Structure formats: structure tokens, C-alpha cells
Amino acid sequence: xxxxxxxxxxxxxxxxxxxxxxxxxxxxxxxxxxxxxxxxxxxxxxxxxxxxxxxxxxxxxxxxxxxxxxx
Amino acid sequence: xxxxxxxxxxxxxxxxxxxxxxxxxxxxxxxxxxxxxxxxxxxxxxxxxxxxxxxxxxxxxxxxxxxxxxxxxxxxxxxxxxxxxxxxxxxxxxxxxxxxxxxxxxxxxxxxxxxxxxxxxxxxxxxxxxxxxxxxxxxxxxxxxxxxxxxxxxxxxxxxxxxxxxxxxxxxxxxxxxxxxxxxxxxxxxxxxxxxxxxxxxxxxxxxxxxxxxxxxxxxxxxxxxxxxxxxxxxxxxxxxxxxxxxxxxxxxxxxxxxxxxxxxxxxxxxxxxxxxxxxxxxxxxxxxxxxxxxxxxxxxxxxxxxxxxxxxxxxxxxxxxxxxxxxxxxxxxxxxxxxxxxxxxxxxxxxxxxxxxxxxxxxxxxxxxxxxxxxxxxxxxxxxxxxxxxxxxxxxxxxxxxxxxxxxxxxxxxxxxxxxxxxxxxxxxxxxxxxxxxxxxxxxxxxxxxxxxxxxxxxxxxxxxxxxxxxxxxxxxxxxxxxxxxxxxxx
Numbered sequence: 177x178x179x180x181x182x183x184x185x186x187x188x189x190x191x192x193x194x195x196x197x198x199x200x201x202x203x204x205x206x207x208x209x210x211x212x213x214x215x216x217x218x219x220x221x222x223x224x225x226x227x228x229x230x231x232x233x234x235x236x237x238x239x240x241x242x243x244x245x246x247x
Numbered sequence: 248x249x250x251x252x253x254x255x256x257x258x259x260x261x262x263x264x265x266x267x268x269x270x271x272x273x274x275x276x277x278x279x280x281x282x283x284x285x286x287x288x289x290x291x292x293x294x295x296x297x298x299x300x301x302x303x304x305x306x307x308x309x310x311x312x313x314x315x316x317x318x319x320x321x322x323x324x325x326x327x328x329x330x331x332x333x334x335x336x337x338x339x340x341x342x343x344x345x346x347x348x349x350x351x352x353x354x355x356x357x358x359x360x361x362x363x364x365x366x367x368x369x370x371x372x373x374x375x376x377x378x379x380x381x382x383x384x385x386x387x388x389x390x391x392x393x394x395x396x397x398x399x400x401x402x403x404x405x406x407x408x409x410x411x412x413x414x415x416x417x418x419x420x421x422x423x424x425x426x427x428x429x430x431x432x433x434x435x436x437x438x439x440x441x442x443x444x445x446x447x448x449x450x451x452x453x454x455x456x457x458x459x460x461x462x463x464x465x466x467x468x469x470x471x472x473x474x475x476x477x478x479x480x481x482x483x484x485x486x487x488x489x490x491x492x493x494x495x496x497x498x499x500x501x502x503x504x505x506x507x508x509x510x511x512x513x514x515x516x517x518x519x520x521x522x523x524x525x526x527x528x529x530x531x532x533x534x535x536x537x538x539x540x541x542x543x544x545x546x547x548x549x550x551x552x553x554x555x556x557x558x559x560x561x562x563x564x565x566x567x568x569x570x571x572x573x574x575x576x577x578x579x580x581x582x583x584x585x586x587x588x589x590x591x592x593x594x595x596x597x598x599x600x601x602x603x604x605x606x607x608x609x610x611x612x613x614x615x616x617x618x619x620x621x622x623x624x625x626x627x628x629x630x631x632x633x634x635x636x637x638x639x640x641x642x643x644x645x646x647x648x649x650x651x652x653x654x655x656x657x658x659x660x661x662x663x664x665x666x667x668x669x670x671x672x673x674x675x676x677x678x679x680x681x682x683x684x685x686x687x688x689x690x691x692x693x694x695x696x697x698x699x700x701x702x703x704x705x706x707x708x709x710x711x712x713x714x715x716x717x718x719x720x721x722x723x724x725x726x727x728x729x730x731x732x733x734x735x736x737x738x739x
Contacts, residue, residue, distance in 0.1 A: 181531055193531070198296065198630035201288075222288055238535045 178245075180226070183238035190237065192220055210234070217246050250622070251663070253644040256281045260646075263658045271300055278649040282641045289634030295649045296630045298436045304653030306601070306673055307627050311335055313441020314430035315398040317525055318449070321345040321476050321501040322509070323355040324393040326385055329362040330378060330410065331400025335432070336362040344690045345476045346483075347503040354391040361385065370402055375413050382417040382425065393506040394424040396448075404431035424506065426452040437628035437650075438603070439524065446528035449509065454533070457510045468563060469497045471515045473530055473541070474522030474605075477502020479695020484702045485521070485546050491577075492556060492570040494563070500526060513537045517562050519544055521698075522605045524633055545605075546698040547706070548613030549582040578700040586616060589707040592715055594618035596666040599659070601651055601674070602688045603627040608637040610669070610688070613697075617707055622663055625651050653677075667714050682722040684713045 178194045182203075185191045190203040201224075207216025208230040215230030225246035235241065251259070260279045264272045277294035286292050299305040308316070311329075316339055319327050329336025341358035349355025363381055365374060382395060395417070397410050410427040418425040428448045430441045457463070470489060475482040482502040489496055497515055498508035512518070518530050518541035530541040540562065544555035553575045560571035596619045600607050607624040614621055623646035626633055634647070641647065646659060653674075660668065660683065668678050669688035678685045686692050686709065694709050696702040 181535065183531070183534060195528070198632045199290075200632045200635065238531070240535060 177242055178226075179240055180243050181238060181240045192218070192226075218243070250620075251644060253281055253283075256644055256646055259659065259662050262662075263655050266654075271303070274300055275652070275655070278651075279655070280647050282638060282643060282645045282647050284638060284641075284643055286638055288631075289638055290631045293631075293634050293647060293649055295626070295634060296436060296439065296628070297650075299650055300652075305650055306653070306671060307436070307650065308438040308441075309432035310430045310434040310438060310441035310444060311398060311400055311432040312339065313438030313443075313525070314428050314445035314448075315339070315441075316343060317438065317476065318442055318445035318501060319396050319398060319428065321347070321357060322396075322504050322506060323347040323349055323357045324391075324505045324507075325396055326356050326359075326361055326389060326392045326394075327396045327398055328378075328381060328385075329360065329400060330374070330397045331363065331365050331402050333362050333364045335400045336360045342690070343476065344478055344693070344695070345502045346480050347477065352389070356389065356392065365400075365402055370406055373406060373408055374403070375408050375410070378408075378410065378413045379417055382413070382421065386421050386423070392423070394426065395421075396426040396428055398428050399431045401432045404429065404433065424452060424456065439628040439630065442525040443528055446526060446532075449529055450532050453506070453509050454513060454529070458513065463511050463514055465514050465516075466495055467516060468494045468567065469515045470494045470517045470519055470559075471498040471500065471508075471512050472496055473498075473500040473512075473518050473520045474526035475499065475502055475698070476522070479691050479693075479697070481696040481698040481702065484696040484699035487701075488546070488552070488556065488574060488699050489519070489559070491574045492560065493567050494559075500529075513539065515539055517542070517559070519559065521546065523636070524604050524629060545609045545612060546702070547609050548616040548703055549578075549586075549700065550616050551609070551612035552700060552703075582700055582703055585704045585707050589711050590618045592711050593707075595620070596714055597622045597663075598667045598669060599623040599646075599663060599665040600688065601625045601627070601648070601656060601668075601670040603629075606669075606688055608633070608640045610697075611640045613703060613706055614710075616703070617710065619667075619710070622646065622665060623648065623659060625649055657681075667710065682719060684716065684719060686710065686713050 181193045183191050192201050192203050201220040201222050203218055204221045205219045212234055213230050213232045214234040215228045218226045226243040227246040228241055228243050264276055267275060280292045315327055337360055340360040347355055347357045351358055363374060363377055369377055414425040414427040426448055428445060430444045434440050472482055472485060475485060482499050486496050498512045518533060518539050520530050520541050520543050523543050533539045534541055545551040556571045560568040598614055598619055598621045603626055607626050611621045624641060625648035667684045669686045671689045672687050675685050675687050691697055697706045
């Protein structure tokens with residue numbers, strides 16, 4: 177269950193940063209991504225997947241969230 | 248020697264690893280790689296931030312070095328107690344040349360060493376009483392200090408002293424911020440964790456102190472310089488450029504910085520981050536808590552400076568953008584003259600770097616401006632996000648080495664035969680005795696500043712006087728030289 181800081185990158189994409197692992201990756205896809213809900217399975221550009229309960233309202237970035245490893 | 252191909256470089260790494268026992272070889276092979284700009288993520292080709300192998304010569308420091316030496320130490324109006332035995336503080340005292348303005352011992356304390364000088368009885372009975380006595384004593388002797396930090400050395404963590412309780416008690420009595428920092432040297436694998444711990448201490452004990460205080464007048468052009476330690480005056484050379492383009496620098500972290508500047512940082516509009524490795528943590532925190540954007544910039548060499556100035560100006564309105572162009576224009580004649588003078592003398596020279604923090608990737612641009620090429624680079628204590636940023640800066644098929652050992656570095660140098668090596672004091676004399684020009688790039692070999700346009704002129708001069716120093720032709724004793732060499736030397 178890593179603590180993940182998500183911020184908006186210069187190119188508009190969301191950057192997924194795990195401090196413990198020094199991993200910085202863009203988020204490729206988010207399962208639920210609407211105006212008032214965000215979450216579900218999050219896939220990164222390197223192929224790894226994380227899960228977070230979809231939350232409502234949509235969080236404002238940057239923020240720190242607690243993800244679970246999917247699969 | 249001409250540039251090495253990918254295969255040759257790979258073969259070199261294999262050859263160097265040959266002497267290690269099987270287990271050590273398995274570990275070290277992960278830390279050495281041939282650069283491939285096509286790789287997006289460094290974790291696919293290099294492992295970093297791992298424990299050094301026992302028995303090899305590593306060049307790393309400890310968590311205390313990262314906190315006291317790097318992040319907290321330069322804050323000039325606070326007193327930093329090296330809490331524990333006397334050596335850690337004394338042998339690292341004033342070695343880093345982070346310049347500051349002030350009267351040392353009166354209102355600034357940068358080059359002084361304060362220590363609790365642990366003895367046997369402090370280890371046996373605990374040092375908390377001694378610490379609280381020291382706090383009072385410091386405040387009597389140096390009443391103009393703005394606060395005190397307690398930088399733990401190894402024994403503090405081992406004997407389990409409660410420095411937090413002492414700090415809270417002391418802060419109440421002295422009515423000054425007293426910051427306990429749990430940066431015992433044994434934590435982590437290198438100084439990098441010390442940076443992180445220090446950043447967390449800043450976050451927990453300093454950053455929020457003036458959240459409800461609106462007496463500080465803000466302007467829309469407030470920026471801060473974060474992660475510039477003012478080595479040889481670096482931060483000043485950077486600051487002038489930012490001020491010329493119309494920005495107001497409200498804080499310097501932490502070279503020539505003060506406690507008040509740090510407390511006011513959350514009121515800035517933009518955090519400018521120079522040393523990503525040591526201060527990204529607190530920048531990320533401020534972005535999340537206060538919504539202050541941060542950006543990495545690079546003030547080494549005119550190409551990168553212009554790039555950075557434009558990028559910084561992009562965060563502000565047009566008036567700043569115009570002024571940024573004016574600044575670049577203003578210094579153009581100056582840096583063109585520097586390049587015209589030194590480039591012919593340095594063109595085509597090859598450099599190997601092995602330092603820490605941001606320099607292994609940031610300085611590359613400055614060398615390229617002088618027509619030089621960086622053929623190998625590596626970090627003492629980088630993490631994968633640093634290597635992500637390095638891969639793009641380095642040429643294809645160049646060497647990248649993480650936490651390189653003394654042996655590996657020497658062997659690489661023997662084969663690659665660079666014209667200049669930039670590394671630390673521990674490597675300096677080995678390579679100079681091997682007859683290779685060397686610059687100590689931790690504190691700019693007692694020169695500097697190297698940041699900004701002013702710094703670039705000094706940088707170019709220093710590189711020239713090192714590489715083209717006549718002493719490098721005198722490596723062989725005259726009576727050992729053959730006749731022909733003598734003749735050619737005289738002709739030259």
C-alpha cells in the first residue's frame with residue numbers, strides 16, 4: 177500500500193510518484209475518470225497497475241493518496 | 248583515443264568486473280551501464296540507492312553528512328549542534344565553503360562547530376541533561392541566534408536519547424525554534440537519506456511557523472532559490488540573474504539562508520529547484536500543501552542558463568519574459584567572449600565526472616558550450632529519478648556508473664583516458680599522480696562561483712588552467728626521457 181503523490185506534469189499528464197521507490201511515472205489510463213469521480217485501476221506507462229477506491233468528488237492535484245497494488 | 252563504441256564500452260565494464268568474486272560481480276554489474284538515449288526509464292538499465300558492498304572503496308557519506316553538512320548547515324543564523332562525539336562535527340567543519348554574509352560568532356554561525364562532545368558517561372547515562380544544558384549555554388553565549396537544530400550523530404540513536412522532548416522543553420524556555428533532527432549516520436545507504444530526513448524536519452518544525460502571519464508583504468513576482476548551497480558564492484551569481492529579470496528572491500535554501508527566509512517560503516509564487524536530489528521532497532510538499540509550483544533549473548553554461556531563464560519567465564507575465572530576453576541579450580557579449588577565448592583551447596577534450604547531487608548531469612551543458620565532451624558520469628548517491636534525467640543529457644554509448652568503487656573508477660580511467668576528471672577530494676591525488684588533469688567538483692576546487700553567467704567565465708578559466716597546465720608534460724623525469732622526446736619538447 178504505497179503512499180503516492182500525484183501531480184500534474186508540464187505536458188498536462190498526471191505524474192505518479194512513489195517516494196519510497198523514487199519512481200516517477202506518468203499515468204497512462206485511469207478506470208474511472210469523470211468530472212465528479214476518480215479512481216479504480218490506474219495503469220502507468222511502465223505497465224504496472226495500482227488500485228484505489230473510486231472517490232467522489234474528484235481530488236484536486238497535487239495530492240497524496242494511498243494506493244493498493246493491483247493483481 | 249576516439250570515442251568508444253557501445254560494444255567496446257560494454258566489454259570494458261565486463262573486463263573491470265572480472266576481478267570481483269562471483270557475488271560481488273553480480274551486485275556491481277547492476278550499477279554500471281552503457282548509456283542508451285532510447286531508454287525511457289533508468290531502472291531498466293541501472294540500479295541505484297543500494298547499500299555499498301562491504302570491502303570496496305566507496306566515496307559516499309552518511310545521513311549526518313546529508314543533514315548537517317548539506318541541508319541544515321548553511322542556514323547561517325541558526326546554531327547547529329553536532330550532538331554526539333566531537334569528531335563528526337570537527338572534521339567536517341567549514342569544509343564546504345557555503346559563503347554567507349554576517350559576523351561569525353555574533354549573528355551568523357556557519358563556519359563554527361558546536362558539539363555536545365559525548366564522553367563515556369554520556370553514553371552510559373544518556374546525554375539529555377547535557378543537551379538541555381547546552382541549549383541554555385548557547386543562548387547565553389550567542390543571544391543573537393534565531394534558533395537551534397540538534398543534528399544527531401550515531402550514538403544518539405543507538406542509546407535512544409529523547410532529543411525531541413529536550414527540544415520541546417528548550418523551545419518553551421528559550422522561546423526560539425529548536426529542531427531535533429534524527430539524522431544518525433547509520434541510517435540509510437548514503438547521505439541521500441540525510442537530505443530526506445532534514446527535509447522532513449524542515450517540513451515539520453519550520454515551514455508552517457508563519458502560516459497565520461500575514462505581516463510579510465508579498466508581490467506577484469516572489470520566487471525562492473531552493474537547493475543552492477552558495478558554494479563559492481553560487482547562489483549570489485544565480486540570484487542576480489533572477490533579480491535582473493524582475494523577480495524578487497525571497498528565500499535562499501540554504502546557502503546564505505536564514506530561518507526567517509525559510510519560514511516565509513510558503514508565501515512564494517514559484518519555487519526554483521536547483522539541487523533536485525537534496526530538496527525535491529520539501530518542494531513536493533509545498534506544492535501539495537500551499538499550491539506553489541516548482542521547477543528544476545540549470546544555471547551551468549550559457550545554453551542551459553538561457554533555456555532555464557526562458558522557462559522560469561514562462562511562469563510569469565510578459566513583462567518578465569521580455570526582461571528575461573534582455574538579460575540573455577545583455578550577457579551575450581560577455582559569454583561569447585569567454586567561449587571565443589577558451590573554446591579553441593578546450594575543443595574536443597573529454598571529461599569524466601563522478602560527483603553527487605545534481606552536478607553529474609547539470610554541468611554537461613557547460614562543458615558542451617566549451618566544445619568539450621562528457622564521456623562518463625556517475626552519482627555517489629542518486630536515485631532512479633536522477634538517472635531518468637541523466638540518460639537524456641548524456642551521449643550514446645557513454646559510461647554511466649553508480650556508487651563507483653575506487654578500483655572501478657581507476658580502471659575506467661585507464662582505458663577511457665579522459666583529458667579531465669571532475670570528482671572529489673578523495674580521488675584527486677590518485678588521478679593527478681596518474682598524470683590526468685583533475686578538478687575537485689564538490690566545492691569547485693576552492694574556486695567558484697560556477698553558476699550563472701559570471702560563474703561560467705570562472706568555470707571556463709578553471710578548466711583551461713587545469714587541462715592546459717604545463718605540469719602535465721613534466722610527468723616523466725628528464726633523465727628518463729629519450730633524445731627524440733627532448734628534441735620535440737624543445738621545438739614546441
